Amino acid sequence: MADSRGAANGLTFHRLSAPSVRALARGEGGRAAVEELLTAERSRRLLLLRALADGLSGGDPAQPAGTDPMSHGAAWSLLGRAQREAPQAFEDILMCPHTGMWLSLALRRMRGATAYEDAPLWVVVGHLSALAAAAAARAGLDFTLTVPVRHGRVPLPTLGCAVLAEATEPWGTAQVQARDGLLRITGGRETVTAGPPWSRAAPGWHAVRRLELDGTGSGKFLMLDELDPYRTFPHPSPPRLLSAAEARTWQDLISDAWEILRRDEPESAEAMRVGLMSLAPTPARERYRPHSVTAGDAFGGVMASRPDDVAQLAATLVHEFQHTKLGGLIHLGPLSAPPAPKGAREQLFYAPWRDDPRPLSGLLQGIYAFAGVARFWCVHRHAADAAQAPMAHFEFALWRAQVSSTVELVHRHEHLTALGRRLLGALRGRCLQWMAEPVPPPELALAQEAADDHRARWRAHHLRPPAAAVEDAVWAWRRGADRPPAALAVRPKLVPDAETRYLDTAAVLARYRLGDPAADPSAVEGACAADLLLARGDLPGAREAFLAQLGGKQPPSAAWAGLGRAIADTPELRDASRLLRHFPERACAVQSALEHVTGQGADPVELARWLGRGEAQES
Structure with missing residues (x-):
């Protein structure tokens, strides 16, 4: 159990036991x-x-007359x-x-x-x-x-x-x-x-409704809270009453999800039995894009949209309870240095589960939460039935890769505390074990493609090569130089694009393919016709569709990344494809500069082929 150690001034402080620290x-x-x-x-x-009482000791806030x-x-x-x-x-x-x-x-x-x-x-x-x-x-x-x-x-x-x-x-x-x-x-x-x-x-x-987690007579109930203004995070909200049918649906979902957790995540289920207290339901979101939230100040509370299926809800509960545990741990000891002072520039990072760049503190939250998701799918894929197993294999392959790559990015960061380094070191070890786990080739390939596509789209939207290097590249192209200047490979500048949305489109389309191949994915938010062609494996059709986008006015930045995937099977365009799938921001920036200087852009494939001759890792 947690112990409290006395200080010289008589105060006591909570400290986690060594086994709990190791486990967390x-x-x-x-x-x-x-x-x-x-x-x-x-x-x-x-x-x-x-x-709060001390703050109110000077008197109650003024109320209007008549109350x-x-x-x-x-x-x-x-x-x-x-x-x-x-x-x-x-x-x-x-x-x-x-x-x-x-x-x-x-x-x-x-x-x-x-x-x-x-x-x-x-x-x-x-x-x-x-x-x-x-x-x-x-x-x-x-x-x-x-x-x-x-x-x-x-x-x-x-x-x-x-x-x-x-x-x-x-x-x-x-x-x-x-x-x-x-x-x-x-x-x-x-x-x-x-x-x-x-x-x-x-x-x-x-009245507040309560969901029974299981039928074992354990007496464990979860508040299904539609009423409390502070049930939603971070903004309070008015009640949203469920119908009787909706409440029954949630009872069935939570009971079935709990059975999965007891079987596949018994340690997490026991932890949730004491630490998970309320679920604030929200309407179903777009298919394969569930929405859930927790807050560090609301230990034990989860806000979640109605899931597509029971396994998705089980994974969501694991995900959000990871946030809950980490929030409690951070209240006892920070994982990273305090945020930069107001007005100072804070370092931001690529987070494979987000559209926007994230600070180190936010990145650590995502790492911890999705490590739990990867752990869940690692086990569940072996228990799922034949129809559901491909999706489970895909989810495991996707999230183990995303967590592993992000841990590698920051596990030695100078702003980590000793606790933060210990946590990332332990998670890094878990990731190495997961990466050695076999995954069927079709699902493994889909997961890698989805991960690569997300990263490429993120780069196209948020990264900008050095302006001087872009200018030199424009003049080199116009002079007919054999390759672009080496300076174009210098580390790009992060310029967050606040309007970026739906970078996970490839993953969502992959889930349609695995979960319901007969369904029409055309309603997927963020998916254009070219993306749908890619998802169907029609690379020539996708290539023409992406080229049409890039030839129009204000083409989407992500189209460069999509073009890279569409030409990946053409041997003579291998370097161009690699450039667009790894550094699409270079093509985007040079093309934009060419249009500004000459009034006309280059052929996208030829430009990518030329830029690919100078492909190099960022220095």
Whole structure:
């Protein structure tokens, strides 16, 4: 278990046990490690609560006329009473993921940081009263307390949400009164009654739903939270109620995903049994592009779109719980040096799972999360049925390659702490093991193609060769020089393109091919006709389609990378293809400069062939 060591000043500090550190560094960590992280997280939450109380010691934020005054003192007193008389009820509220998210946002707001919601400060900090009311109700206490109203809704964390249909103002207050387990929420002339029990629906009352993880009678439930404003990250949001059918679908999905996790990821399943607490559902996204989010301040909470299938949901839970574990670890010890001061330029990196360049801290989060994804698919591919195995092999091959290449990029970075170096060293060892695992050739080739395409498109959008070298290349081309200047191979400058989207198109199209080859992939966002031809293996057709794009006005940068793939089977164009698949930004920059100087660009294939004669690694 986690131990606390005394300091000379009487303070104690949480420290992870050596076995837990070793397990977490490998990207693993079971129940014991997560319990240690939760113990530290509990202390952190209590400190944040105290910081909030200290910040409010000068008085409550001003409320508009016509609202009943809220008192943080009364809320604090009631919360303390709940802790004394029913400690478990208090703990459930304290450790709810949404409590952590609210505490972080409220403290930042009080200190002048940018607001993440449009609610006024008195409503944000007044959420303390909603927490106190929920804790006291769970403790079985009788009380009366004023709480905030948000657009006619009164959320009571972990219990439910009352709807005051007659409310006309966006922000207001209501009285919550508890007597013998019965809750009465009154705003103006309207009263909503809830319970007992609170899990039962009533007019104007929406109870928090809970999903049973398995049918073993373990009693482990997951909040399916549609109600709490702080269930979504990083921006709070109004309730989004599911239909009864949607709720049943989520129950079936989570039960089946849990069975997969218990079989393929038993250590993770045991860790999630204590550390995973809530799931905030969002609508289904584009096929093979699920969306999920966690926040370091909301330990145990996951926001996820409805998945395409059960295996995808299992992988998503592993992915997001990796973020949860790493967030808890970082609260105890940073992995990298603090971010650059405001206004200073921060080093950014290629992240194979993102469209945008990422700072080191963000890159480490992605490495850790996708290491878990690779681990999941490594095992699941052997348990999947014959129809699903090709997709599982592809996912494993893709993510092991992406994680491995990224670890190699930064595992010796000077800004890593000792803990960061230890973690990347352990993950590097895992990657070496994964890279030695056999994968069927078709899925291996598809994964490599998807990985290479993502990197090439990213380079085309975000990298710029030295301007002087591009200018020299233009004049060399116009003079008929045999090859481009060597300076064109100097390391390019990173110029982030904020509009870049859908760099994972090749991977999505590969999933269509493996998962449902009869389906029409033409609706894939970011996929042009040329991409679809590539996915079907029609290289001549793709070549002509990419050339048509590059011959038009404002051609997409990624078309150069696509052209490189389309000419890959032509022996005499091998150097041109290699150049476009590895350094498409050179062709993009030189062609743009030629058009600027002469009013006319070169033939894309001939330009790539010429540039390919001078291909070299970046110096």
